[in-house]
Amino acid sequence: MRAFATGVCVASTYRDTPDGRRHDAVTVNSLGSISLDPPLVSLSFRLGSAFLDDLLATGRWAVSILPASARDTARRLAGPRETRAPHVADLPARPGDRTGALVLAGAGWLECALRDRFDLGDHALVVGDVLATGPDGRPPTLVFLHGRYHAVDDPGSIGVDLSTPGHWGEGI
Template sequence: MRTFATGVCVASTYRDTPDGRRHDAVTVNSLGSISLDPPLVCLSFRRDSVFLDDLLVSGHWAVSILPAGARETARRLAGPRAARAAHVAELPARPGDRSGALVLAGASWLECGLRDRFDLGDHTLVIGHVLAAGHDGRSPALVFVHGRYHTIADPYAAIVDVSGAGHWGEAL
Protein backbone atom coordinates (compact mmCIF):
# COMPACT_ATOMS: atom_id res chain seq x y z
CA MET A 1 0.00 0.00 0.00
CA ARG A 2 3.00 2.31 0.32
CA THR A 3 2.93 2.74 -3.49
CA PHE A 4 -0.64 4.09 -3.38
CA ALA A 5 -0.59 7.89 -3.07
CA THR A 6 -3.09 9.29 -0.59
CA GLY A 7 -4.06 12.72 0.59
CA VAL A 8 -2.95 13.80 4.05
CA CYS A 9 -5.58 15.06 6.48
CA VAL A 10 -5.94 15.97 10.11
CA ALA A 11 -8.99 14.49 11.80
CA SER A 12 -10.16 16.24 14.95
CA THR A 13 -12.70 15.44 17.61
CA TYR A 14 -13.22 16.16 21.30
CA ARG A 15 -14.43 14.82 24.60
CA ASP A 16 -16.33 16.87 27.15
CA THR A 17 -14.82 16.36 30.60
CA PRO A 18 -15.53 17.90 34.04
CA ASP A 19 -12.58 20.23 33.32
CA GLY A 20 -14.03 21.34 29.96
CA ARG A 21 -13.76 20.28 26.35
CA ARG A 22 -10.55 18.39 25.46
CA HIS A 23 -9.76 18.56 21.74
CA ASP A 24 -7.65 15.98 19.96
CA ALA A 25 -6.31 15.84 16.40
CA VAL A 26 -4.44 13.14 14.50
CA THR A 27 -2.90 12.80 11.04
CA VAL A 28 -4.83 10.37 8.81
CA ASN A 29 -4.69 9.25 5.21
CA SER A 30 -7.76 7.00 5.18
CA LEU A 31 -10.36 9.58 4.12
CA GLY A 32 -12.73 8.22 1.52
CA SER A 33 -15.81 9.49 -0.27
CA ILE A 34 -18.72 7.06 0.11
CA SER A 35 -21.73 8.88 -1.34
CA LEU A 36 -22.60 12.21 -2.94
CA ASP A 37 -26.32 12.03 -2.12
CA PRO A 38 -26.44 12.00 0.83
CA PRO A 39 -22.88 13.27 1.33
CA LEU A 40 -21.04 10.52 3.25
CA VAL A 41 -17.34 10.04 3.94
CA CYS A 42 -15.34 7.48 5.90
CA LEU A 43 -12.23 7.26 8.05
CA SER A 44 -10.47 4.22 9.48
CA PHE A 45 -8.79 3.95 12.89
CA ARG A 46 -7.12 1.16 14.87
CA ARG A 47 -9.65 -0.36 17.25
CA ASP A 48 -7.48 0.53 20.26
CA SER A 49 -7.25 4.21 19.24
CA VAL A 50 -8.01 6.68 22.05
CA PHE A 51 -8.91 9.19 19.31
CA LEU A 52 -11.55 6.74 18.06
CA ASP A 53 -12.93 6.39 21.61
CA ASP A 54 -13.43 10.17 21.81
CA LEU A 55 -14.97 10.32 18.32
CA LEU A 56 -17.49 7.61 19.18
CA VAL A 57 -18.48 9.43 22.40
CA SER A 58 -18.81 12.90 20.83
CA GLY A 59 -20.39 11.62 17.62
CA HIS A 60 -18.69 14.44 15.66
CA TRP A 61 -15.42 15.13 13.91
CA ALA A 62 -13.81 17.39 11.36
CA VAL A 63 -11.32 16.56 8.65
CA SER A 64 -8.91 19.23 7.42
CA ILE A 65 -7.29 18.34 4.08
CA LEU A 66 -3.74 19.59 4.45
CA PRO A 67 -2.11 21.95 1.97
CA ALA A 68 1.41 21.27 0.69
CA GLY A 69 3.05 23.53 3.26
CA ALA A 70 1.66 21.60 6.24
CA ARG A 71 4.24 18.78 6.40
CA GLU A 72 5.33 19.77 9.90
CA THR A 73 1.73 19.79 11.15
CA ALA A 74 1.22 16.32 9.66
CA ARG A 75 4.44 15.04 11.26
CA ARG A 76 3.64 16.47 14.71
CA LEU A 77 0.13 15.01 14.79
CA ALA A 78 1.15 11.53 13.61
CA GLY A 79 2.21 10.22 17.03
CA PRO A 80 0.48 9.02 20.19
CA ARG A 81 -1.92 11.31 22.05
CA ALA A 82 0.59 12.36 24.71
CA ALA A 83 2.99 13.57 22.01
CA ARG A 84 0.18 15.33 20.08
CA ALA A 85 -1.37 17.20 23.00
CA ALA A 86 0.94 20.24 23.00
CA HIS A 87 0.70 20.55 19.22
CA VAL A 88 -3.10 20.40 19.29
CA ALA A 89 -3.15 23.35 21.70
CA GLU A 90 -0.98 25.39 19.27
CA LEU A 91 -2.91 24.62 16.07
CA PRO A 92 -4.13 27.58 14.02
CA ALA A 93 -7.71 26.29 14.20
CA ARG A 94 -11.25 27.13 15.22
CA PRO A 95 -14.09 24.93 16.45
CA GLY A 96 -16.40 24.07 13.57
CA ASP A 97 -19.84 25.65 13.60
CA ARG A 98 -21.65 22.33 13.09
CA SER A 99 -19.37 19.73 14.69
CA GLY A 100 -17.50 21.61 17.40
CA ALA A 101 -14.33 19.80 16.28
CA LEU A 102 -11.26 21.80 15.24
CA VAL A 103 -10.99 23.03 11.64
CA LEU A 104 -7.48 24.04 10.59
CA ALA A 105 -6.85 27.46 9.04
CA GLY A 106 -5.69 27.34 5.41
CA ALA A 107 -7.11 23.87 4.74
CA SER A 108 -10.13 22.54 2.90
CA TRP A 109 -12.39 20.88 5.45
CA LEU A 110 -15.43 18.73 6.23
CA GLU A 111 -17.45 18.66 9.42
CA CYS A 112 -19.14 15.33 10.06
CA GLY A 113 -21.66 13.63 12.30
CA LEU A 114 -21.34 9.92 13.02
CA ARG A 115 -23.70 7.92 10.83
CA ASP A 116 -22.40 4.38 11.34
CA ARG A 117 -19.38 2.32 12.31
CA PHE A 118 -18.05 -1.09 11.34
CA ASP A 119 -15.37 -3.17 13.01
CA LEU A 120 -13.27 -4.71 10.25
CA GLY A 121 -10.13 -6.68 11.08
CA ASP A 122 -8.05 -4.64 13.53
CA HIS A 123 -9.67 -1.33 12.52
CA THR A 124 -12.98 0.46 12.88
CA LEU A 125 -14.43 2.23 9.87
CA VAL A 126 -16.53 5.27 10.77
CA ILE A 127 -19.04 6.68 8.30
CA GLY A 128 -19.87 10.34 8.65
CA HIS A 129 -22.65 12.48 7.25
CA VAL A 130 -21.10 15.71 5.98
CA LEU A 131 -22.68 18.58 7.93
CA ALA A 132 -20.61 21.41 6.42
CA ALA A 133 -17.63 21.84 4.10
CA GLY A 134 -15.26 24.53 2.93
CA HIS A 135 -12.54 24.80 0.32
CA ASP A 136 -9.20 26.60 0.35
CA GLY A 137 -7.73 26.15 -3.12
CA ARG A 138 -4.73 28.45 -2.68
CA SER A 139 -2.24 25.62 -2.29
CA PRO A 140 -1.94 22.12 -3.75
CA ALA A 141 -2.70 19.30 -1.35
CA LEU A 142 -0.11 17.35 0.60
CA VAL A 143 0.16 13.69 -0.44
CA PHE A 144 1.81 10.63 1.13
CA VAL A 145 3.48 7.87 -0.88
CA HIS A 146 6.51 5.58 -0.33
CA GLY A 147 6.61 6.56 3.35
CA ARG A 148 7.15 10.28 2.68
CA TYR A 149 5.20 13.49 2.21
CA HIS A 150 5.11 14.97 -1.31
CA THR A 151 3.57 17.86 -3.19
CA ILE A 152 2.02 17.59 -6.61
CA ALA A 153 3.90 20.18 -8.65
CA ASP A 154 1.04 21.12 -10.97
CA PRO A 155 -2.36 20.11 -9.59
CA TYR A 156 -4.17 21.63 -12.58
CA ALA A 157 -2.21 19.88 -15.33
CA ALA A 158 -5.06 17.49 -16.10
CA ILE A 159 -8.43 18.98 -15.19
CA VAL A 160 -11.22 16.49 -15.81
CA ASP A 161 -14.91 17.37 -15.87
CA VAL A 162 -16.56 14.78 -13.62
CA SER A 163 -20.01 16.36 -13.65
CA GLY A 164 -21.43 14.16 -16.41
CA ALA A 165 -22.56 10.54 -16.46
CA GLY A 166 -19.89 7.87 -16.40
CA HIS A 167 -17.86 9.24 -13.50
CA TRP A 168 -17.74 8.04 -9.90
CA GLY A 169 -19.19 4.65 -10.79
CA GLU A 170 -22.28 5.96 -12.60
CA ALA A 171 -23.86 3.80 -15.25
CA LEU A 172 -23.74 5.25 -18.74
Protein backbone atom coordinates in the same frame (compact mmCIF):
# COMPACT_ATOMS: atom_id res chain seq x y z
CA MET B 1 -0.02 0.19 -0.20
CA ARG B 2 3.16 2.28 0.00
CA ALA B 3 2.88 2.74 -3.79
CA PHE B 4 -0.63 4.24 -3.53
CA ALA B 5 -0.62 8.02 -3.05
CA THR B 6 -3.12 9.21 -0.44
CA GLY B 7 -4.18 12.66 0.66
CA VAL B 8 -3.04 13.80 4.09
CA CYS B 9 -5.62 15.17 6.49
CA VAL B 10 -5.99 16.03 10.14
CA ALA B 11 -9.05 14.56 11.82
CA SER B 12 -10.18 16.32 14.99
CA THR B 13 -12.70 15.57 17.68
CA TYR B 14 -13.09 16.24 21.39
CA ARG B 15 -14.37 14.90 24.66
CA ASP B 16 -16.14 16.91 27.35
CA THR B 17 -14.55 16.17 30.73
CA PRO B 18 -15.12 17.54 34.24
CA ASP B 19 -12.13 19.84 33.56
CA GLY B 20 -13.63 21.14 30.29
CA ARG B 21 -13.44 20.23 26.63
CA ARG B 22 -10.32 18.29 25.59
CA HIS B 23 -9.63 18.55 21.85
CA ASP B 24 -7.63 15.93 19.99
CA ALA B 25 -6.32 15.84 16.42
CA VAL B 26 -4.50 13.15 14.48
CA THR B 27 -2.96 12.84 11.03
CA VAL B 28 -4.88 10.45 8.77
CA ASN B 29 -4.66 9.33 5.17
CA SER B 30 -7.80 7.20 5.06
CA LEU B 31 -10.38 9.83 4.06
CA GLY B 32 -12.79 8.43 1.48
CA SER B 33 -15.75 9.87 -0.37
CA ILE B 34 -18.67 7.45 -0.05
CA SER B 35 -21.67 9.29 -1.51
CA LEU B 36 -22.55 12.65 -3.03
CA ASP B 37 -26.28 12.39 -2.29
CA PRO B 38 -26.38 12.42 0.64
CA PRO B 39 -22.81 13.60 1.19
CA LEU B 40 -21.01 10.85 3.15
CA VAL B 41 -17.32 10.31 3.91
CA SER B 42 -15.35 7.66 5.77
CA LEU B 43 -12.25 7.46 7.94
CA SER B 44 -10.43 4.45 9.35
CA PHE B 45 -8.85 4.19 12.83
CA ARG B 46 -7.02 1.45 14.70
CA LEU B 47 -9.35 -0.37 17.10
CA GLY B 48 -8.74 0.74 20.67
CA SER B 49 -7.29 4.13 19.75
CA ALA B 50 -8.07 6.93 22.19
CA PHE B 51 -9.01 9.19 19.27
CA LEU B 52 -11.58 6.68 18.02
CA ASP B 53 -13.03 6.38 21.54
CA ASP B 54 -13.51 10.17 21.71
CA LEU B 55 -14.99 10.34 18.21
CA LEU B 56 -17.50 7.61 19.02
CA ALA B 57 -18.43 9.32 22.30
CA THR B 58 -19.13 12.70 20.68
CA GLY B 59 -20.35 11.47 17.31
CA ARG B 60 -18.76 14.59 15.78
CA TRP B 61 -15.52 15.30 13.99
CA ALA B 62 -13.86 17.56 11.45
CA VAL B 63 -11.36 16.76 8.73
CA SER B 64 -8.89 19.38 7.50
CA ILE B 65 -7.34 18.53 4.11
CA LEU B 66 -3.75 19.68 4.44
CA PRO B 67 -1.90 21.91 2.02
CA ALA B 68 1.68 20.99 1.15
CA SER B 69 2.93 23.70 3.51
CA ALA B 70 1.56 21.74 6.49
CA ARG B 71 4.16 18.94 6.52
CA ASP B 72 5.29 19.83 10.04
CA THR B 73 1.71 19.77 11.30
CA ALA B 74 1.18 16.34 9.71
CA ARG B 75 4.38 15.01 11.29
CA ARG B 76 3.61 16.42 14.77
CA LEU B 77 0.10 14.95 14.82
CA ALA B 78 1.08 11.50 13.53
CA GLY B 79 2.14 10.04 16.89
CA PRO B 80 0.36 8.80 20.01
CA ARG B 81 -1.98 11.12 21.93
CA GLU B 82 0.66 11.95 24.55
CA THR B 83 3.01 13.38 21.91
CA ARG B 84 0.18 15.07 19.96
CA ALA B 85 -1.44 16.87 22.90
CA PRO B 86 1.00 19.81 23.18
CA HIS B 87 0.78 20.38 19.43
CA VAL B 88 -3.03 20.28 19.40
CA ALA B 89 -3.07 23.18 21.86
CA ASP B 90 -0.88 25.23 19.48
CA LEU B 91 -2.77 24.53 16.24
CA PRO B 92 -3.91 27.51 14.15
CA ALA B 93 -7.50 26.33 14.35
CA ARG B 94 -11.01 27.25 15.43
CA PRO B 95 -13.92 25.11 16.61
CA GLY B 96 -16.24 24.26 13.73
CA ASP B 97 -19.66 25.90 13.77
CA ARG B 98 -21.57 22.62 13.30
CA THR B 99 -19.48 20.17 15.35
CA GLY B 100 -17.21 22.06 17.73
CA ALA B 101 -14.27 19.97 16.44
CA LEU B 102 -11.15 21.90 15.39
CA VAL B 103 -10.89 23.17 11.81
CA LEU B 104 -7.36 24.12 10.73
CA ALA B 105 -6.65 27.52 9.20
CA GLY B 106 -5.47 27.39 5.59
CA ALA B 107 -6.99 23.96 4.89
CA GLY B 108 -10.08 22.75 3.11
CA TRP B 109 -12.38 21.18 5.68
CA LEU B 110 -15.42 19.03 6.34
CA GLU B 111 -17.50 18.83 9.51
CA CYS B 112 -19.15 15.45 10.04
CA ALA B 113 -21.66 13.60 12.23
CA LEU B 114 -21.33 9.88 12.85
CA ARG B 115 -23.72 7.82 10.75
CA ASP B 116 -22.25 4.33 11.18
CA ARG B 117 -19.27 2.31 12.33
CA PHE B 118 -17.91 -0.96 11.01
CA ASP B 119 -15.18 -3.04 12.67
CA LEU B 120 -13.04 -4.54 9.92
CA GLY B 121 -9.92 -6.48 10.87
CA ASP B 122 -7.85 -4.40 13.28
CA HIS B 123 -9.53 -1.09 12.32
CA ALA B 124 -12.90 0.61 12.60
CA LEU B 125 -14.35 2.38 9.59
CA VAL B 126 -16.50 5.35 10.58
CA VAL B 127 -18.97 6.83 8.11
CA GLY B 128 -20.14 10.38 8.58
CA ASP B 129 -22.77 12.70 7.22
CA VAL B 130 -21.08 15.85 5.93
CA LEU B 131 -22.68 18.78 7.77
CA ALA B 132 -20.56 21.64 6.42
CA THR B 133 -17.55 22.26 4.18
CA GLY B 134 -15.12 25.08 3.62
CA PRO B 135 -12.75 26.12 0.84
CA ASP B 136 -9.01 25.71 0.80
CA GLY B 137 -7.92 28.44 -1.60
CA ARG B 138 -6.40 25.75 -3.87
CA PRO B 139 -2.83 25.59 -2.57
CA PRO B 140 -0.76 22.54 -3.55
CA THR B 141 -2.08 19.50 -1.65
CA LEU B 142 -0.07 17.27 0.68
CA VAL B 143 0.06 13.56 -0.17
CA PHE B 144 1.75 10.53 1.37
CA LEU B 145 3.62 8.12 -0.91
CA HIS B 146 6.44 5.63 -0.26
CA GLY B 147 6.61 6.64 3.42
CA ARG B 148 7.14 10.35 2.69
CA TYR B 149 5.13 13.55 2.33
CA HIS B 150 4.96 15.10 -1.14
CA ALA B 151 3.34 18.18 -2.68
CA VAL B 152 0.90 17.82 -5.56
CA ASP B 153 1.42 20.83 -7.76
CA ASP B 154 1.29 19.65 -11.36
CA PRO B 155 0.62 22.55 -13.74
CA GLY B 156 0.25 20.07 -16.61
CA SER B 157 -2.56 18.10 -14.99
CA ILE B 158 -5.67 17.36 -17.00
CA GLY B 159 -9.11 18.22 -15.63
CA VAL B 160 -11.97 15.71 -15.70
CA ASP B 161 -15.66 16.64 -15.83
CA LEU B 162 -17.20 14.56 -13.04
CA SER B 163 -20.70 15.99 -13.56
CA THR B 164 -21.64 13.35 -16.15
CA PRO B 165 -22.09 9.59 -15.71
CA GLY B 166 -19.43 7.18 -16.86
CA HIS B 167 -16.56 8.08 -14.53
CA TRP B 168 -14.89 5.33 -12.50
CA GLY B 169 -17.18 2.76 -14.13
CA GLU B 170 -20.45 4.44 -13.14
CA GLY B 171 -23.38 4.33 -15.52
CA ILE B 172 -21.60 2.15 -18.07
